[in-house]
Amino acid sequence: MLTLNGKALAWGGSAERTLWKLTSNPALPVVLREKMAFLQRGNGPLPQGFGAYILPPEQQGIPPCAHWLHLPPDFAYLAEGDIISVNAGRIRTLWRQNSPHNAVLLTERCDNNCVMCSQPPKNIEDHWLVAEAMDLVRMIPPSAPVLGFTGGEPALLGQRLIDLLALTRARLPTTAVHLLSNGRGFADPAFSDAYAAIQHPDLMVGIPLYAADPAQHDYIVQARGAFDQTVRGILALKERGQRVEVRVVLHRQTIEGLPALAQFIARNLQFIDQVALMGLEVTGFARANLDQVWIDPADYRPTLENAVALLRDYQVPVRIYNHPLCLLGEMAAQYSVKSISDWKNEYVAECAACTRRQDCGGFFSSGARYRYSPSLRPFL
Amino acid sequence: MTRFLPAEDYLPSGRYELLPFRFERLDDERVLLSNMAGEALTVSSADLTTLVNGDLDRSGALFSRLRANHFLRQPEDRAALELLALKLRTRYARLRDFTSLHLFVVTLRCDHACRYCQVSRQSADRASFDMSRETADRAIDLLFRSPNQALKVEFQGGEPLLNFDLIRYVVLSITERNRQHKRDIQFVITTTLSLISDDTLAFCREHRIFLSASLDGPEDLHNANRPRPGADSHARFVAGLEKARDVLGPEAVSALMTTTAASLQRGPGIVDEYLRLGFHGIFLRHLSPYGFALKTQSYQGYDTARWLEFYEETLTYIIDLNRSGVRFTEQHAAIILRKMFSCHDPGYVDLMNPSGAGIAAIVFNYDGGVFASDESRMLMEMGDDTFRLGSVHEHGYDEIFSAPALLSALEDSFTLSAPMCADCACEPWCGADPVYHHARHGDPLGRKAESGFCQRMKGMTRIFVKAMEDPFVAALFRRWALSC
Numbered sequence A: 001m002l003t004l005n006g007k008a009l010a011w012g013g014s015a016e017r018t019l020w021k022l023t024s025n026p027a028l029p030v031v032l033r034e035k036m037a038f039l040q041r042g043n044g045p046l047p048q049g050f051g052a053y054i055l056p057p058e059q060q061g062i063p064p065c066a067h068w069l070h071l072p073p074d075f076a077y078l079a080e081g082d083i084i085s086v087n088a089g090r091i092r093t094l095w096r097q098n099s100p101h102n103a104v105l106l107t108e109r110c111d112n113n114c115v116m117c118s119q120p121p122k123n124i125e126d127h128w129l130v131a132e133a134m135d136l137v138r139m140i141p142p143s144a145p146v147l148g149f150t151g152g153e154p155a156l157l158g159q160r161l162i163d164l165l166a167l168t169r170a171r172l173p174t175t176a177v178h179l180l181s182n183g184r185g186f187a188d189p190a191f192s193d194a195y196a197a198i199q200h201p202d203l204m205v206g207i208p209l210y211a212a213d214p215a216q217h218d219y220i221v222q223a224r225g226a227f228d229q230t231v232r233g234i235l236a237l238k239e240r241g242q243r244v245e246v247r248v249v250l251h252r253q254t255i256e257g258l259p260a261l262a263q264f265i266a267r268n269l270q271f272i273d274q275v276a277l278m279g280l281e282v283t284g285f286a287r288a289n290l291d292q293v294w295i296d297p298a299d300y301r302p303t304l305e306n307a308v309a310l311l312r313d314y315q316v317p318v319r320i321y322n323h324p325l326c327l328l329g330e331m332a333a334q335y336s337v338k339s340i341s342d343w344k345n346e347y348v349a350e351c352a353a354c355t356r357r358q359d360c361g362g363f364f365s366s367g368a369r370y371r372y373s374p375s376l377r378p379f380l
Numbered sequence B: 001m002t003r004f005l006p007a008e009d010y011l012p013s014g015r016y017e018l019l020p021f022r023f024e025r026l027d028d029e030r031v032l033l034s035n036m037a038g039e040a041l042t043v044s045s046a047d048l049t050t051l052v053n054g055d056l057d058r059s060g061a062l063f064s065r066l067r068a069n070h071f072l073r074q075p076e077d078r079a080a081l082e083l084l085a086l087k088l089r090t091r092y093a094r095l096r097d098f099t100s101l102h103l104f105v106v107t108l109r110c111d112h113a114c115r116y117c118q119v120s121r122q123s124a125d126r127a128s129f130d131m132s133r134e135t136a137d138r139a140i141d142l143l144f145r146s147p148n149q150a151l152k153v154e155f156q157g158g159e160p161l162l163n164f165d166l167i168r169y170v171v172l173s174i175t176e177r178n179r180q181h182k183r184d185i186q187f188v189i190t191t192t193l194s195l196i197s198d199d200t201l202a203f204c205r206e207h208r209i210f211l212s213a214s215l216d217g218p219e220d221l222h223n224a225n226r227p228r229p230g231a232d233s234h235a236r237f238v239a240g241l242e243k244a245r246d247v248l249g250p251e252a253v254s255a256l257m258t259t260t261a262a263s264l265q266r267g268p269g270i271v272d273e274y275l276r277l278g279f280h281g282i283f284l285r286h287l288s289p290y291g292f293a294l295k296t297q298s299y300q301g302y303d304t305a306r307w308l309e310f311y312e313e314t315l316t317y318i319i320d321l322n323r324s325g326v327r328f329t330e331q332h333a334a335i336i337l338r339k340m341f342s343c344h345d346p347g348y349v350d351l352m353n354p355s356g357a358g359i360a361a362i363v364f365n366y367d368g369g370v371f372a373s374d375e376s377r378m379l380m381e382m383g384d385d386t387f388r389l390g391s392v393h394e395h396g397y398d399e400i401f402s403a404p405a406l407l408s409a410l411e412d413s414f415t416l417s418a419p420m421c422a423d424c425a426c427e428p429w430c431g432a433d434p435v436y437h438h439a440r441h442g443d444p445l446g447r448k449a450e451s452g453f454c455q456r457m458k459g460m461t462r463i464f465v466k467a468m469e470d471p472f473v474a475a476l477f478r479r480w481a482l483s484c
């Protein structure tokens, strides 16, 4: 599991939050150095003129500039082109140049409070996050293939989210953008109008829907009326020609209603672009409520198989993410995608001999640590 | 640490509202419910009473099912209304496209003398019974007036291959004119295949023409139903089929069967014959009460109840084939099931509301007479010209499609205002058939309590609902429905 947030072992310079793009190229033309941070690999001499210096702890000598920090060992993965935010010695990795799974947190606030939320909402003033995201978008190379935005609930940012997406469209015209939202904000026609008006060529919003029964969905997200708003949000988006993915996290509270939900989607939302069925990430509230939400995937195999068959019959595109392959039925396995963000994706001892690890969605590392199915059956 | 509220706290309170739904008693215990979008549920009679009295338990599974499937809502459920409206719009979306199917009766002459045939003539008199080029030209003018982007042109007879020159002429001139119109056009010839030749097939291949053929079952049954000189209808069908597949490919020929009194005992044998000849499905069709069939009383050979028995037995046989791993579809079921499983209308002219006659389909008879449906021109052959909407030689597009005969028949038979239909749980899957009811009851609405059409629809629905209690059948029917 990659550490994305941490503290410098030692640091010097301004305490103001700054975003730095890293390079280890000592031959970079001097005119380009000022805006870059030099990522020192070994213990050699430091080139002059960089805006900041990111140094291994054992680095000797005084850096040739005021801005510097000693990197803790768990950030050793940082590499050429990565972008970090530094704020009085606090380091946050915002962009990993070689990862296909960059997700930018836009807010920690949310109007849902899902029983298995992996990113428990905090009711705090965090508008600086979206400001930082704007800066980040200006630094990401336009060649980036994909970029994700997550929360919390990004739609709570209102016009700020619209501005960010418009900026992203302008700065990164060929980058596919994936936004995660609970969809409720889009029930407001003015907001979905503004969203559609961005006319982003490759933008998809992933919206969770957990049950066909409004009461059950509202319970899972701990918000009365959420189902109604979310569904109306999805309709408003599709009415405006926007791409929508419906996301279902598989856990004890969603499994029983899964066939009804698949049916609801097939009959009412057949026009959505994709259904993503996702394994549970055992972190945040999911960990706190583990007994309420945990279910061994081996126990829901036939239920999942039926739901996938139904969606397939209705020609609703379906994908399964973050799910151990050996716990899927034959048909569901055909829709499994190896997809977990690289720093979250881990395997356990049982998997060591498995011949299909390359195709397996695996689990979140939190699962590997806190709870995973006792029924894993490696392919041999 | 955040506190989480238990599920009970999210159950609705206050009165729920019923959304429009209809019901049909299946037996003493159970009732079939269908909502406006044609979504169905089976509940107990007692539950139905509790539901309409407003006493349903909010924490029960039934309340949750009914709410999720739009049979009821809480006053605050706005999405339910939006979704229901959307589904209803989808159900009727086809209306906007107007006429797709255009039938050209290119000749009444035929080499067969089928017992149930309504219209054919054994005659060498081309002048009296063949469509002329002038007539065809006028019909093509009307065809291109249709606003529909997807047009289906079907050649009918008699045996249309007896006037293949005209088919060739029509295909070529439509293709030529379509260079400007750029419609999506599909051609079909309805034929017994007895007269198919290499030339015909080469032309079909060039213009991607499909063949819709007739096969009533095993050789003896087929030949008994379909007499022709030499008593070789079946043999010619088989030879023609193979030849056509050699040139046009395995799926270019479909087959239709008609159930006669002689078929009733032989459902599985008929299916086997289709299977043996490489078909993946069959359309189990009842006799229509028109033309010679009505006149000669061979229609009386069986009633609807008997046909339903035959249908259920044969359908069960087909289901068992699938159970044993053979994929085979009953297409009549597939069409009705499609309406039960989705809001996308399959466009089957006989089961549409408003009636498909004259809207979804139109018939150009050999002499230029324009009819609302194939059955309408058969009535005409019996001397009843009620559904003759005009003539391509005398009337323009507007006159034909606003003919009082058409408009009043459509309006009078409209199921949502028809007695019985308006309250019928099968309505979303059924349709209006003004021509049938006119023929049987003397008016386009008919008396549904006595109508064979109605009895068949209700009977088939019951058969489907019962069969789907078996999860294998439910999954099979869903596949049929969604791939038809």
Ligand code: SF4
Pocket: A110, A111, A112, A113, A114, A116, A117, A118, A119, A120, A121, A151, A152, A153, A181, A182, A221
């Ligand atoms: S909607 Fe997302 S961020 Fe909000 S509580 Fe639910 S899982 Fe967490």
Ligand code: SF4
Pocket: A324, A325, A326, A327, A347, A348, A350, A351, A354, A355, A356, A357, A360, A361, A362, A376, A377, A378, A379
């Ligand atoms: S055993 Fe194989 S299939 Fe199962 S979770 Fe491990 S890697 Fe995936």
Ligand code: SF4
Pocket: B415, B420, B421, B422, B424, B425, B426, B427, B430, B431, B448, B453, B454, B455, B457, B458
């Ligand atoms: S014809 Fe019969 S089955 Fe069809 S809608 Fe009318 S009453 Fe119902």
